[in-house]
Amino acid sequence: MREISHELEKIKKSALYREYKSIEGAQGPYIQIENQTYLSFCSNNYLGLANHPFIINAVIKAVNQYGWGAGASRLVSGNMVLHEKLEYEISRLKNRNSTIIFPTGYMANVGTICALAGKEDLIICDKLNHASIIDGCRLSGATFRVYPHCDLIKLEKILKNSTHFRRKLIVTDTVFSMDGDLAPLPDIVTIARNHHAMIMVDEAHGTGVFGKNGTGVVEHFGLHSEINIVIGTLSKAIGSLGGFVSGDTDLINYLRNRARTFIYTTALPPAVCAASIAGIELLRKDHTLRESLWRNTHYLKDRLKAFDLKIIPSESPIIPIIIGNARKALEVSEFLFKRGILIPAIRPPTVPDESSRLRITIMATHTEDELEKLLDILKDIQYL
Ligand SMILES: Cc1ncc(COP(=O)(O)O)c(C=O)c1O
Known part of the structure; x- marks a missing residue:
């Protein structure tokens, strides 16, 4: 314990101690x-x-109908109609065949990366990707390479020198959360195509903000059919809670069977899904x-x-x-x-x-x- 107190003192001395209001x-x-x-x-x-009356009403209605907790993981007995309705609405919003929701965006990133990449695979990340992506990469056991922020020459160089992997996965935030800039997605798509790599994007700060319909940065660049895996969260512009992955039906069914942060955790309370469904409806209408x-x-x-x-x-x-x-x-x-x-x-x-x-x-x-x-x-x- 003394070591922990000592570490804490060091954090405080370097003005890096965190507190909340x-x-x-x-x-x-x-x-x-x-x-x-x-x-x-x-x-x-x-x-x-996060405090919109339309959403609050949807939550109250859902609590009256479904109660609060989901009681179990989705695959045991926690899968309620609102989970499926939310997945359907996200697929519609994202223009994808299928969607799986996770309790948080953090868990969506970690679970998806670990399910898709292992020892024989390569993951390539922008240096400023969100911590949940980095943690997923570390946990996956895959070879993990980082390119300087938005440096496409470096990205291509890594791919050129990496021909022996089973699967190559480029992962990037679409909006970088601390700098607010956008990933150069059209160029990333070209590079990925030339080197037979898959692309996974994190639309945490893009969803609800970018694109004519608020779909995200993928819509903003008109790249729906070029991106293999779209991750996002309902906790930002949608004002609720929960992570999601949208993509092909096989990919999503695979994640339902392999993503540990989906399988081994309790499903979101149904009223939280009701809030997200109402949020997506508002996004569409208003x-x-x-x-x-x-x-x-x-x-x-x-x-x-x-x-x-x-x-x-x-x-x-x-x-x-x-x-x-x-x-x-x-x-x-x-x-x-x-x-x-x-x-x-x-x-x-x-x-x-x-x-x-x-x-x-x-x-x-x-x-x-x-x-x-x-x-x-x-x-x-x-x-x-
Ligand atoms: C880029 C990015 N990805 C993922 C997350 C995690 O989302 P959540 O808060 O739903 O866990 C965040 C924010 O927290 C984020 O900024």
């Missing part, structure tokens, strides 16, 4: 902490669905949510151009302001908090050393006045 009400542009109101600019609740999200995103990015801040030129509602040093990032975040704005400092190991940042995320439900309030306070951090 206790939110007292619902998620929205405003949140309550210790009876104070703060403007939140750090949630993945892009469309404001395009104004996405329009507001993008209007707010463009507004803030345009106004930030005049600021003397190191802003990563992202392509999404994720706007990272690089501070650099972890301690400094904490100080800046605290400065904002004292002025009523919640944007926690993102520090290593979530981001590379000396690239600690404020990761602003925009929501459809922010008003122009709220964006102006943020801008007013951000003006002052230029001189900290």
Whole structure:
């Protein structure tokens, strides 16, 4: 135990200790902490669905009909009609034959990668892929190679030198969660085709945000028929909980039989599925949510151009302001908090050393006045 305390001290000394705030009400542009109101600019609740009345009603109805817990894993007795309905709706949204849901996006990535790749296989990853992809790769036992962020020359070089593997799997986020930029999917598709590799994409931050119908970055680039495996989560723009994998029927049936994070875990509560089904319905019916999200995103990015801040030129509602040093990032975040704005400092190991940042995320439900309030306070951090 002494070693653990010692490790903890080291984490604290390097300004990398993590703590959370206790939110007292619902998620929205405003949140309550210790009876104070703060403007939140750090949630993945892009469309404001985490507290939408249509979804809340769907959940209440589902709880009345199905109760709360699923009671067992899907393959034992936990498979309820709402799980299947949600899988059907995700397949429709993603334009795929079949879908399997997991309790979280993290579990979808780990379970899928481990089921698809083993000792005889090669997985190639972008350096900035999400931790759940990296963990899946490590656990799979496959040969695992990483290319520098979006470096297609390196990606192709790895493939050229890797002809002896049974299966080659390129895995990439479509929207990189900490930088907010997009993977160069059309080029990745060409490279994969030339080297007989499969492509798996993680649409965690693309689903509900990109594409004419909110399908994601795959739709944005018009690549539905080129991507083998689409992973996503219902916990961000859909405002709910749960991970999913969409693809060919054989692939999905294979995962139902082989993905350990699907087989050996209790099914999602049915009312959680009802929330996701309602979220997808809203996404389909109400395009104004996405329009507001993008209007707010463009507004803030345009106004930030005049600021003397190191802003990563992202392509999404994720706007990272690089501070650099972890301690400094904490100080800046605290400065904002004292002025009523919640944007926690993102520090290593979530981001590379000396690239600690404020990761602003925009929501459809922010008003122009709220964006102006943020801008007013951000003006002052230029001189900290
Ligand atoms: C790119 C990416 N993939 C996967 C996940 C995991 O999703 P979930 O929160 O549903 O576990 C996240 C976020 O947490 C993410 O940002």
